[in-house]
Amino acid sequence: MSDSPPATGVADLLGVLAYAELTAFLRLAEDAARLAPSLTDRAALSGLAATEYGHFRLLGDRLAELGADPEAAMAPFVEALDDWHVQTRPGDWLEALVKAYVGTGIALDFYREAARHVDPVTRGLVEEALVDEGRSEFAVERVRAALKEDPKVGGKLALWARRMVGEALSQGQRVAAARPALAKLLVNGGQEDLAEIGRLFARLTEAHGKRMAALGLTPGP
Amino acid sequence: MSDSPPATGVADLLGVLAYAELTAFLRLAEDAARLAPSLTDRAALSGLAATEYGHFRLLGDRLAELGADPEAAMAPFVEALDDWHVQTRPGDWLEALVKAYVGTGIALDFYREAARHVDPVTRGLVEEALVDEGRSEFAVERVRAALKEDPKVGGKLALWARRMVGEALSQGQRVAAARPALAKLLVNGGQEDLAEIGRLFARLTEAHGKRMAALGLTPGP
Numbered sequence A, B: 001m002s003d004s005p006p007a008t009g010v011a012d013l014l015g016v017l018a019y020a021e022l023t024a025f026l027r028l029a030e031d032a033a034r035l036a037p038s039l040t041d042r043a044a045l046s047g048l049a050a051t052e053y054g055h056f057r058l059l060g061d062r063l064a065e066l067g068a069d070p071e072a073a074m075a076p077f078v079e080a081l082d083d084w085h086v087q088t089r090p091g092d093w094l095e096a097l098v099k100a101y102v103g104t105g106i107a108l109d110f111y112r113e114a115a116r117h118v119d120p121v122t123r124g125l126v127e128e129a130l131v132d133e134g135r136s137e138f139a140v141e142r143v144r145a146a147l148k149e150d151p152k153v154g155g156k157l158a159l160w161a162r163r164m165v166g167e168a169l170s171q172g173q174r175v176a177a178a179r180p181a182l183a184k185l186l187v188n189g190g191q192e193d194l195a196e197i198g199r200l201f202a203r204l205t206e207a208h209g210k211r212m213a214a215l216g217l218t219p220g221p
Helices: A008-035 A039-065 A070-087 A093-115 A120-149 A153-178 A180-186 A194-215 B008-035 B039-065 B070-087 B093-115 B120-149 B153-178 B180-186 B194-215
Strands: none
Touching: A008 A039, A008 A070, A008 A093, A008 A120, A008 A180, A008 B008, A008 B039, A039 A070, A039 A093, A039 A120, A039 B008, A039 B039, A039 B070, A070 A153, A070 B039, A093 A120, A093 A153, A093 A180, A093 A194, A120 A153, A120 A194, A153 A180, A153 A194, A180 A194, B008 B039, B008 B070, B008 B093, B008 B120, B008 B180, B039 B070, B039 B093, B039 B120, B070 B153, B093 B120, B093 B153, B093 B180, B093 B194, B120 B153, B120 B194, B153 B180, B153 B194, B180 B194
8 A cells, every 4th residue: 555665664663762772771861870879879770871882782783684775764753752752751769760771661661562563573572672671770779768668759759750750742643643554553453443442542551560569669649 | 929829919910800891891881872873883883892891891701700809809990990090081083983893802912911920711812802802893893994084083083092092001000000919910929120021111102003094094194
């Protein structure tokens, strides 16, 4: 039906994931430099950042393998992802930890959704990224310890997490609207279906709720 | 002669290298985010940053293996290295590239010097870091291309490189004075000898001159 190359959706998917990883790498590094209260904490968040760079490399290499220009594949998603980071710049170390955990979590959920709809080689890549799932667990430990010491920070952090997810859904809707090939690929490769996209976002939001509980941050009333 | 544990010099050496790598990682990431003119350039400098993080991990793990606390081993060197980075914050992309190449180069020279004076396991680590020597070559290509296009930038970049090395020697002297065990280890484990330290710095400066030539930046008159 379309005369765009068959790989458009896949190039979009790899492009958005690649830019998400590259920019997560840079933002986590920035938060580590700016907010970590000790060298040990700085090293831990830096480690998470370096893992994201590793994922970026895998995705960029796969794009090149498929004959796509990585820069061109990432370009359509720069604005949405940069805007998300501007809207969710952590103000302190605990916010940085919650962002690292929530942001990595949303990304991994998205990988899981994507894995259902791509070719086996790309799926392999996605699974490689999923292997690192435990990497952000240090953030959970530290946030739970902080909550134990001062339960009052919980309300503020819960609102913070809620804002991050709200911004992510908003940017996600924007991207889904602007990139129909990507939206199609994510909903079983069938007709572009905004209701299906809505259900996908509902699954992501549900998974987010579970992460909030893991952090000890129950949703507000 | 000294009643400090025998590993003080080695812990210092691993500590200064570890913090140098951790902070290089963070600063390169910052420069990539702040100054790269394209996503491809941003990804290239990010790749160099991620490599530094890998070195940091090796060094930190070795410190832990030797029973040292990595944070404590790094702490004495934080001020000198942070000061160096504050004094050498690049103002544009070309300065960032020259800094990446020169800074990585000085670090690798220092690894090479260090490798002559440490135990075989630590030497193995150091050699692993040296394997990545070619990583900053992309900076050379880009700087040479920029010089070809506009030879006038050469004078400004040569001064910039000179300042970086001057600041590095100054911080290095400060560290050598404050950490006699490290200074001793670097000059054949013999008597602390400021003249030997001077010769070590002379070798580092000479190697720097060769890098300037590789960049197409000949020293000024």
